[in-house]
Amino acid sequence: MGQLSLFKLAVIFLTRVPIKLTAPVSDEHINQAARYFACVGLCIGLFMALVLWAMSLFLPFGVAIVFTLGASLLLTGAFHEDGFADVWDGFGGGWSRQQKLDIMKDSRLGTYGSVALLLLLLGKFQLMLALSENLAALLCSVVLAQTLSRVSATSLIGKLPYVQLDAQSKVKPIAKSLNTQCRTILYASGGMILFLTYLLSLVSIWQILTLIVILWVTRWLCQLWFRHQLGGYTGDCLGAAQQLSEIAIYTYCVVSFL
Template sequence: MTQWSLFKLAVIFLTRVPIKLTASVTDADINQSSRYFACVGVCIGLVMVLLLWALSLVLPMSVAILFTIGASLLLTGAFHEDGFADVWDGFGGGWSQQQKLDIMKDSRLGTYGSVALLILMLSKFHLMLALSSNLSALLWGVVLAQSLSRLNATSLIGKLPYVQLDTQSKVKPVAKSLQLSCRTALYLTGIAVLAAACVYSVLTLWQVIALIVTLWLTRLVCQYWFKTQLGGYTGDCLGAAQQISELMIYIFLVVSLI
């Protein structure tokens, strides 16, 4: 596939945007498209920022933020949020590895997942509302959170064994690689450098470095958590890592700027 086709494939994988590919898609293509996951996050963030700015012109900021979060869920199909809830259901309700995997594959939402998802969404709303006192920080922060959180989650691929037994798992073609290719790693690093450069007008150099360290520690915690609970990771774990990373970015920005 061409790089443009791989980018479109990444958009199809992570969102509900109706894009069609004329070429046949292989597991290898899906795996290679992971290099653009962070770039898709930038696009999602820009859509959210434009919508938030437009809504804030006619609605109270709290309502504009709430509607923007809702629109982002429609845009992505709550893909990562679903994984986040499944992880909490599985880790909270299962004892053995197999029990946890079975619970995570269940389409029904349990108590652990419901409570965790409620806390997650309320936290995002209030953190974004707190950031709204500095509109520039909020707008840049949304783009940064959507891009770097996906980069952080993607970087976990290959760091742990893939343990999902379901051959129909949507993320299996992405996760089955033993490690990210050098080219994919370079693409992801480039997105990170670009995002850091763009937000440099809001954060100081030391704050940018502190944010990178925060994301690195978040990645280590997620990696340890998945290893102790499952001995590896699943697609739901990657979704949970993305949501946790996104939340940590908002927390960092509120602590640093407000």
């Protein structure tokens, strides 16, 4: 499968954009497509920034942010948010590893997941609203959050063993390994975005270094959490890691830019 097809597969995997692939897709193709997850995150971030900027021209910022978050959920099908809620349901409601996996596979949303999802969306809204005092900083934060959070979550692949789910699992197939080339492209994609924001004088070198440390710590904590709860990770865990990394980026941007 060519590089363009791999990028299309990454778009299909992470969004609801109606793209078709004529070639059959294997698990190995999904592993290879993971190299472009950050690039897809960049596209999502640019889309959100465009919607937010357009809405802010004639709507209060609070309303514009709600529409932007809604648009992002429609674009991605709430893919990562679903994983985030499932993780909290499973980890909060299950005692054994198997119980947790069974709860995470259940299509119903429980109390833990509902409360966690509510707090997640409220947190995003409040952090983005706080950044609205500086429109350039807000738009920059949105692009960085969508791109770098996917770098952080995807980089967990291979750091922990994949916890095999049965054939009735409701989750999609996921990437289970990253070779050196995939990992290099993934990190390079995130690095290019950081370098571009530096060239545009949107962030300083110290802000970039601090953000990298924060993302590393967030990923490390997620890794410890997943290892303690499951002894590995599932697709839902990667979704939760992406959402937690996104919140960490917004939080740092609020502290850094304001």
